Amino acid sequence: MQYRRFGSTELRLSVFSLGTMRCLSSEEMAIATIRKALEMGINHLETARGYGNSEQYLGRALQGGVGCPREQMHITSKLPPTADGRQMRRWIDESLARLGLEYLDTLAIHGINTPEQLAGIQEENGGLEAAQQAQKLGKIRHLGFSTHGSLELILEAMQTGAFEFVNLHYYLFFQRHQRAIALAKTLDMGVFIISPADKGGQLHQPPERLRRLCEPLSPLGLNYRFLLSDPRVSTLSVGAANPGELEAIGPWGDRLDPLTPQEHDCLARLDQEWTEQLGPDACHQCYDCLPCPENIQIPEVLRLRNLAIAYEMESFGQYRYRMFENAGHWFPGRRGNRCTDCGDCLPRCPKQLDIPRLLRDTHGRLRPREGRRLWQED
Incomplete structure (x- = not known):
């Protein structure tokens, strides 16, 4: 597993990150999946307030011991955009309590998808101000945002200067956000790609024509190579539901070289x-x-x-x-x-x-x- 600098955060993240939204079938399965990810060299674990029991399961895994010191892991949680700073402060404290942590390495404001949401968090005593106050108190170390919004909205949010990283959609089969990737490099922001296997085309189960066109690679492998050959991309989410689903990333975590002629x-x-x-x-x-x-x-x-x-x-x-x-x-x-x-x-x-x-x-x-x-x- 290779590691890349996550923009101005200066964190060195594994090029694959474990997104824990799907490993919710049981606490035991979640813990087994987290253990497997860490064994493979993944050092970035991502959860969210809205992911069911994900924060609790991750917290129990961390408290029970996963064979990796806390200081060698980077934990991200995500909280919805809100114009209510008191609510944001309460949410941050609740996430820390569920995770059993004193601080989050990174917090993403989760789903800045509309102009109204972006404007709302920037209001006086709003969610952004509360998150920045939490940074000063050491409860979170770095602040970013995730988005399913338009390119124009993403660029506007990035240009506020409030964020150190962005989670966004960008894949071989969806390159609309190329300008956001370029701006991230200019602004020295980390780039975290959302769900390249599923949202990138359900590439775990490709149709025959697509599989044939990508030979000798798999469609999923070609998508991973397209993304990881680009040094502006920091890390890719892998939303494994069980330890076995992590095997698909095995051949690609060390492949950061430029695309080959093949x-x-x-x-x-x-x-x-x-x-x-x-x-x-x-x-x-x-x-x-x-x-x-x-x-x-x-x-x-x-x-x-x-x-x-x-x-x-x-x-x-x-x-x-x-x-x-x-x-x-x-x-x-x-x-x-x-x-x-x-x-x-x-x-x-x-x-x-x-x-x-x-x-x-x-x-x-x-x-x-x-x-x-x-x-x-x-």
């Missing part, structure tokens, strides 16, 4: 297949079509269509498409069938795509299917 060939094959399969209907993700009067998240809808057609990633597309209208500010926007053919987006598309037709096509491919009732005929 790996570049894999990327070129992916690009060629994308072009051939999508033809003139390919959405190039410029985002010029927004805003949509019906609040359809057009680029993301069409990105899922791109992946489903180019690489047979229908299952991933259906998984993410179902989240529209169901996940609030964590995955905003409405589905493609909400299009009214107003034509507002058409003159803004530099590729002159027939966007209403493509939205309907995406909905037909990826829409949630209701289960058949027992009394219904086939």
Whole structure:
């Protein structure tokens, strides 16, 4: 396992971090997964107030002894954005109590996803001020934020100067946040990538076409190499539900070298297949079509269509498409069938795509299917 500097925090984090949201089936399983991660050289463990019993389980693991001194581990917890500083102070104390810790190495304000949330934490006596006071008291050592928001919001939050690191989405199959990665380097902020295996494309279970295009690597391995060959990326979350799921990262924790010619060939094959399969209907993700009067998240809808057609990633597309209208500010926007053919987006598309037709096509491919009732005929 290799380690990288986490921006201006000066922490040296393992290039894979254990996210503990999924190892919740039992306290025993959580402790076993944490022990395995530490044995593999992972020194960064991440939890959150909103992750069920995760803080309690991690705390019991730490209190019970995991074969690694506290000073050699870096613990992150995440707390929601709030304009109420008293609430933030209470949450910090509760997280420390559940974890059985005197301090957090890093605290992330969890889910700065809307302009209102960013403005709210910056209010006088708000959540940001309370977190900064906790830093002065030694309860937390470094402060950052996580986000599922727009690129523009991410850049704005980074430029406040209040944060030392950012948790965000950025993958081989989603490179919209490239500018945020570049800004992080300029500002010397640590970069923590959210869920590259699952949110990056459900790459633990790739479709056959994608698997073939990535040979001799796996799609998951190629995604890890794409990310870790970039020195601006500090660490990747691995959300293992059990010790066995950590085995998938084994070959990649020591691979920080630049992409090899063979790996570049894999990327070129992916690009060629994308072009051939999508033809003139390919959405190039410029985002010029927004805003949509019906609040359809057009680029993301069409990105899922791109992946489903180019690489047979229908299952991933259906998984993410179902989240529209169901996940609030964590995955905003409405589905493609909400299009009214107003034509507002058409003159803004530099590729002159027939966007209403493509939205309907995406909905037909990826829409949630209701289960058949027992009394219904086939």
